[in-house]
Amino acid sequence: MQMIDDILKELAETKLDYLTEISESKQILRKIEEEFRLMEIHIPRDRWLAIGAHVLSFVRRMTNGEKLPVIEAELFAEIHPDMVTLSHKVLSEEKSAWQADDTEAFLLAVHFEALRAMQMGPS
């Protein structure tokens, strides 16, 4: 939890326009922290920083109603399906108006896959 606060503080200091997204981002980051704790996968600080920046940008896109281009289906084969499922889970369970699509789930899942591969080796 302290790590999440530290990361968000650092990101907000370097990019002031992130300030409005911090509260919602923190909820998502807490879920990620919990899910990876249950899987006994450690998230190093540099990975937290990258994930934090990604989640802040995700919340901004959702708030602005911005959609990213659809991702080719074959790219999903490069990521463990559990990581895509997990990504959908942490992004979709929020009690918010937004609905994270497959593209958003994939982009976050790439971060998860990097952590999973680091811990367990490539699938």
Added chain:
Amino acid sequence: MSKVKIVIGDRLGKGQNIAKGIEAAGGTAIVIPGVGADMKVGDVMVSESADLGLSFCGSGGAGALTAKTKYGFPVEYGLRSVDAGITALRSGKKVIGFGFMDTEELGRRMAEEYIKLGGK
């Protein structure tokens, strides 16, 4: 005189159009292959002794911040236009993160600007 060498890391493994633009401007482009390539920009910049790194994902932040944390590169990210990238370049940033923008124009103008600034 050596050419400007620019590393491209895109979350989806793209960047081929940016590379064409860099080459057209007289630079050398290195496109990191594979999904998650953005997170390797700093590593490849160091291993290839590159001049610049360009990171692409939703905001380009993951690649830029990873490069900053691991190697101390000055970075800017969250950019959405070529002009914003040029401004970052002029202020001395070495790793610049964008939203997804695989265009020749971006590669060409970034390489041209780097050369104009006297980097190469």
